[in-house]
Amino acid sequence: MHLKLPFLILFSLISTHALGVEYDPGIGEEINEVCAGCHGEFGQGGKEGEYPRLAGMPALFIAQQLELFRDRKRPNLAMIEYIDERQMPAEDILHISHYLAGLKLNTRLPAVDETADDFDAYARLLESKKLMQIPRAEGDIETGEKLYKKECASCHGSDGYGDEKKVVPMLAGQYTDYLWRQVEKLRNRIRIHDVDDPKDELLDAFTDAELADMFAWLSTADD
Ligand code: HEC
Numbered sequence: 001m002h003l004k005l006p007f008l009i010l011f012s013l014i015s016t017h018a019l020g021v022e023y024d025p026g027i028g029e030e031i032n033e034v035c036a037g038c039h040g041e042f043g044q045g046g047k048e049g050e051y052p053r054l055a056g057m058p059a060l061f062i063a064q065q066l067e068l069f070r071d072r073k074r075p076n077l078a079m080i081e082y083i084d085e086r087q088m089p090a091e092d093i094l095h096i097s098h099y100l101a102g103l104k105l106n107t108r109l110p111a112v113d114e115t116a117d118d119f120d121a122y123a124r125l126l127e128s129k130k131l132m133q134i135p136r137a138e139g140d141i142e143t144g145e146k147l148y149k150k151e152c153a154s155c156h157g158s159d160g161y162g163d164e165k166k167v168v169p170m171l172a173g174q175y176t177d178y179l180w181r182q183v184e185k186l187r188n189r190i191r192i193h194d195v196d197d198p199k200d201e202l203l204d205a206f207t208d209a210e211l212a213d214m215f216a217w218l219s220t221a222d223d
């Protein structure tokens with residue numbers, strides 16, 4: 001039981017009541033200007049997964065990761081100067097994590113007539129940035145779907161898009177290269193997969209080929 005305590009404290013820290021502040025989308029948007037340099041204006045991520053997608057992640061998951069980066073419990077050299085105590089107080093973590101959680105990305109561009117009189121090229125450009133399309137990853141989709149549904153869906157959601165209530169991140173809609181980098185970190189215990197059961201490394205039981213199949217299926221979720 002004692003293992004759960006730090007996370008209970010964490011949950012209460014980012015709840016609006018404990019901080020005495022309400023989530024303010026305006027402040028969230030302002031802070032996001034810093035994040036956008038790497039993660040994109042709409043939290044869509046970039047550079048083929050060097051910067052992960054953040055849009056639509058559970059707010060509490062984003063907040064937890066920011067606290068882990070800040071407290072040097074999850075290594076992230078790229079972010080450390082933006083996330084030290086001084087630059088990112090607890091209330092800013094609240095604003096930015098809710099802001100990013102609320103961003104929705106499309107999986108396809110709506111059809112428009114580019115020759116129409118009212119065609120707005122700039123609006124179209126913005127729309128295309130709000131898009132998340134994961135290129136098809138190599139592997140056997142059918143085997144991957146079965147394995148995923150049996151082994152991962154209970155936490156990461158039947159569709160792969162995560163679980164807000166259980167505070168589990170999405171795997172569908174995330175860059176495949178990013179997922180592989182995290183697999184390495186989870187396998188090497190640089191990150192902890194399940195805080196309720198830190199010794200149980202859920203990925204140790206799977207070969208790279210099996211994970212590739214699961215990631216192949218996940219990469220088709222947005223098709
Ligand atoms: C200089 C580039 C840079 C900036 C600016 C930056 N990040 Fe990141 N961020 C990264 C990188 C790189 C990673 C991936 C680290 C890894 O591979 O484990 C990351 C990872 C994350 C993750 C973990 C996502 C996951 O699914 O595991 C979160 C959450 C995050 N960033 C939030 C933010 C927020 C919020 C801001 C703005 C306050 C921000 N980042 C600013 C580079 C950046």
Ligand code: HEC
Binds near residue numbers: 052168
């Ligand atoms: C018991 C619940 C549970 C199960 C089962 C589970 N996961 Fe996770 N997974 C999590 C949680 C919670 C996190 C976030 C960990 C953290 O806080 O850093 C996570 C994170 C991840 C990440 C990193 C994602 C990111 O954005 O940082 C990957 C990759 C991952 N899981 C893959 C898998 C795969 C593949 C399976 C099935 C073989 C699986 N997980 C099964 C709960 C689970």
